[in-house]
Amino acid sequence: MLCKNSANQDICDIPQQEVYDKPAFTVVVVGSVDHGKSTLLGRLLMESGAVEVDRVRRVETICAAKGSNFEPAFLLDALEEEQSQGVSIESTHCQLRYEGQKFQFIDAPGHLEFIKNMTGAASYARIAILVIDAVEGVRSQTIRHLEVLAMLGVTRLLVAVNKVDKINYDSAAYHDICAKTQELLNTLKLDCDHFLPISALNGENLFKASENLPWYSGKTLIQVLSELAPPAARGCNSGYFRMMLQDVYRFGGERFFAGRVVSGSITPGQLILFSPSGKVSIVEAIISYPDEKRELAVAGECVALKLSEQIFVERGEIVSRPDQAPEVLDEFIATIVWLAEEELELGAQYILKIGTAEVGCSVYAFTSNNESVDLLNRGDVRDVIIKPSSPIALDRIEGTSGLNRFVLCTKYDTVAAGSVMEEKRIFRGMPVASPFVQRENGYLERMVIEAAQGHKAAVLWLTGLSGSGKSALAKALEARLFAAGRTVMVLDGDNLRKGLCADLGFSREDRAENIRRIAEVARLLLDAGTLVIVACLSPYAEDRDRARSIIGEDDYLEIFLSCPLEVCQGRDPKGLYKKAASGEITSFSGLDSPYQPPVHPNLLIDSNQMSLDQEVEAVIALLRSKQVIGTAIGRIWPAKRPNTSQSMAREVI
Amino acid sequence: MTNYLDELESDSIFIIREAYAKSKNLGMLWSMGKDSTVLLHLVRKAFLGNYPIVVIHIDTSYKIPEMISWRDDFARRNNLRLIVGVNKRALADGMAPEKGRLQCCGSLKTEALLDIVHEHRIQALLIGIRGDEEGSRGKERIVSPRLHSSTWAYKQQPAELWHYYNLHLPQDVHVRIHPLLRWTELDIWNYIRREKLEVIPLYYAKDGKRYRSLGCYPCTDSIESGARNVDEIIEELKSTKLSERAGRAQDKVDTYAMQKLRKSGYM
Numbered sequence: 018m019l020c021k022n023s024a025n026q027d028i029c030d031i032p033q034q035e036v037y038d039k040p041a042f043t044v045v046v047v048g049s050v051d052h053g054k055s056t057l058l059g060r061l062l063m064e065s066g067a068v069e070v071d072r073v074r075r076v077e078t079i080c081a082a083k084g085s086n087f088e089p090a091f092l093l094d095a096l097e098e099e100q101s102q103g104v105s106i107e108s109t110h111c112q113l114r115y116e117g118q119k120f121q122f123i124d125a126p127g128h129l130e131f132i133k134n135m136t137g138a139a140s141y142a143r144i145a146i147l148v149i150d151a152v153e154g155v156r157s158q159t160i161r162h163l164e165v166l167a168m169l170g171v172t173r174l175l176v177a178v179n180k181v182d183k184i185n186y187d188s189a190a191y192h193d194i195c196a197k198t199q200e201l202l203n204t205l206k207l208d209c210d211h212f213l214p215i216s217a218l219n220g221e222n223l224f225k226a227s228e229n230l231p232w233y234s235g236k237t238l239i240q241v242l243s244e245l246a247p248p249a250a251r252g253c254n255s256g257y258f259r260m261m262l263q264d265v266y267r268f269g270g271e272r273f274f275a276g277r278v279v280s281g282s283i284t285p286g287q288l289i290l291f292s293p294s295g296k297v298s299i300v301e302a303i304i305s306y307p308d309e310k311r312e313l314a315v316a317g318e319c320v321a322l323k324l325s326e327q328i329f330v331e332r333g334e335i336v337s338r339p340d341q342a343p344e345v346l347d348e349f350i351a352t353i354v355w356l357a358e359e360e361l362e363l364g365a366q367y368i369l370k371i372g373t374a375e376v377g378c379s380v381y382a383f384t385s386n387n388e389s390v391d392l393l394n395r396g397d398v399r400d401v402i403i404k405p406s407s408p409i410a411l412d413r414i415e416g417t418s419g420l421n422r423f424v425l426c427t428k429y430d431t432v433a434a435g436s437v438m439e440e441k442r443i444f445r446g447m448p449v450a451s452p453f454v455q456r457e458n459g460y461l462e463r464m465v466i467e468a469a470q471g472h473k474a475a476v477l478w479l480t481g482l483s484g485s486g487k488s489a490l491a492k493a494l495e496a497r498l499f500a501a502g503r504t505v506m507v508l509d510g511d512n513l514r515k516g517l518c519a520d521l522g523f524s525r526e527d528r529a530e531n532i533r534r535i536a537e538v539a540r541l542l543l544d545a546g547t548l549v550i551v552a553c554l555s556p557y558a559e560d561r562d563r564a565r566s567i568i569g570e571d572d573y574l575e576i577f578l579s580c581p582l583e584v585c586q587g588r589d590p591k592g593l594y595k596k597a598a599s600g601e602i603t604s605f606s607g608l609d610s611p612y613q614p615p616v617h618p619n620l621l622i623d624s625n626q627m628s629l630d631q632e633v634e635a636v637i638a639l640l641r642s643k644q645v646i647g648t649a650i651g652r653i654w655p656a657k658r659p660n661t662s663q664s665m666a667r668e669v670i
Numbered sequence: 671m672t673n674y675l676d677e678l679e680s681d682s683i684f685i686i687r688e689a690y691a692k693s694k695n696l697g698m699l700w701s702m703g704k705d706s707t708v709l710l711h712l713v714r715k716a717f718l719g720n721y722p723i724v725v726i727h728i729d730t731s732y733k734i735p736e737m738i739s740w741r742d743d744f745a746r747r748n749n750l751r752l753i754v755g756v757n758k759r760a761l762a763d764g765m766a767p768e769k770g771r772l773q774c775c776g777s778l779k780t781e782a783l784l785d786i787v788h789e790h791r792i793q794a795l796l797i798g799i800r801g802d803e804e805g806s807r808g809k810e811r812i813v814s815p816r817l818h819s820s821t822w823a824y825k826q827q828p829a830e831l832w833h834y835y836n837l838h839l840p841q842d843v844h845v846r847i848h849p850l851l852r853w854t855e856l857d858i859w860n861y862i863r864r865e866k867l868e869v870i871p872l873y874y875a876k877d878g879k880r881y882r883s884l885g886c887y888p889c890t891d892s893i894e895s896g897a898r899n900v901d902e903i904i905e906e907l908k909s910t911k912l913s914e915r916a917g918r919a920q921d922k923v924d925t926y927a928m929q930k931l932r933k934s935g936y937m
Contacts, residue, residue, distance in 0.1 A: 096806065429838055
């Protein structure tokens, strides 16, 4: 329309948001095989006028050739195999507009064999229509589909009891099916109060109320759908900023960090953290084509970031604000649906994909009502424990980012879909003491502290005989690291026995408990970002292994001070060997109590041969090689220190 | 993002970037039609104004002549790395629609495409098909692996969930990626209008006729239409009672013609 008259200009320029220009609500149609899902959709398409006349004519021709009545399902099920067998193999997408709303319907196949297609279809949906055959009632596939919906978090639900013409529009039979379905929904904690009787084939109670259902005074299917449609389609900008890093491009000598914002928003100048690598930088510019520089990028958008400080990161990282980091876990609990024909192999390696990250993982335990399950068959929905081979970033809490959803793959196939459970029953390999005690989350993340202070946290566990030089090395290390501006703390076994462990003696049990307490304290300090130096005889390998599992494999660095017993006895800095010789003390490690030297320590120090300086250098080298200190982390975000001379001394290491 | 075109665009760019990140040698098919021209624009957006992938046109030699001149002009102006695939053997042997439409499509399009895929070791192909075009395309996945005979195994398609696309493939398999699968014909035209894209003028009505879908001249009919610009096309589509490919002869050869063609590797 041409508007040359300026008086009319305003009217013409007002963007009329027609239904065509609105986002579509995605609705998946699920239910058991032959319960009438495709027929329902075919009928909806026809009655809404969404399907072109030549397509309808084509189906008429096909049905006439087969000598059958018109099959609305054929409008969707276009494959020859689907039409000859009267079954949906693949899901189909189709659009329908109704009174200012646009719906994208996905027809999901009902067959167990095609559960992967149904799960995929439902993963895109915000609303689900569950179709139940009035004659057959709830079948095993009905239950399975509901379990999958619950796992996927598709909780806006409508139950359509189909083929009511086949039960002579019997109200009692209809209500019986509704009651049984309600029971099932309650078990699965799915909330639904939209039940309605329909006949898809006859088009009854879809767009128009049916004369054959005088006892039903509720809404038609399309009316219920309109009410279920959520107010906003997608792209909710609330929630923490998250961007999945897809790729790093080099164009014109510049590097662009390309990715999709999945929740929240980002502006230039923002300090950002990459997880799980823990690297930090600042957004210099947000780039998209053709509008070069942007002031804002919001959820849903694919953009590229230019960083003011060059860091090396790769596809798979999650970008966030440092104070709103995703969790980085090496173990979590999830609900999965098994999609592959082959059973789940316990302990076998799978590829875990979350966001754009891909790591190996093993699914190493099952819990269903806390009982272990030996295998998973196609279509089974179960709780599992997943252990990635390296820590992976995710959002455990269901939010807007979708980073609690994942798939498990073999080399070429997707074998399971899952969502991470909010519950965190396990922590670093240790079960919590009581099932009633839950870990409180939301405290300052260790990674953030590490980024702020410019080095990582770790536990240096010094073990060796009395007199092997643990305390001396601990003190020298503490002085050296502190001078370099590192956060450091020494836990001396003897000192702890004066307080925290004052109730413990030297029996086998007490020694084990002593080590457990020291390890737990070390873990707390670790979470505060501290470099912890433990100086503790710790003679038993079993106890040290336990300490390792409490602290975590990656953070526990075992340093064995090796020194012949005679040399230690000669040094005897605390006079303990003399007391042992005189019988004043018993159960003395190395004498009448065993000392089990570590077989594979992270570092072996021959304290009989090395000078204290050499020992310190060896430990510093270990910390560097483990990238605890001396990495790029924190270079651009130096922590504020009260004493500037300390920051200057940082250059020492 | 409240605009649905932003959402469609963003979904497609995500898919294109995934394909580029995960595939060794990515190419895209360009037929000069409206869909693959939109796809070309999305590729450019995904890569911040660059075209880091090859653009392939399968030329049957039966294309409407204006298409070829427009192709060369557009490619030159936009600096495209254009590869043109022609099945010269079949043409020398006299392949033509009169030999059978399906045979002709299979030979001059499918075979020509597979030759290019092998010759240039293409591992992944971006293709601008849409689910609402016709029945068998409605059954497609965003990512569709093709066995080395390029067969579409529609009964055993891998699961596709959320934004997770399975792009790991054995050596002898190439993969078709369909970033526009969830777009409709109307979406395409709305997007062309919004982005002010240049499309081949054959879509605009001349003497009361225009092409709604472009193909080879012996097998493609124009439709009666007065739509001379994008706005008028959009208005026309809102009230049309006929499907987009109603003018495409190969679809109507027999009931499952498209399925058969596409099963053996047709786009």
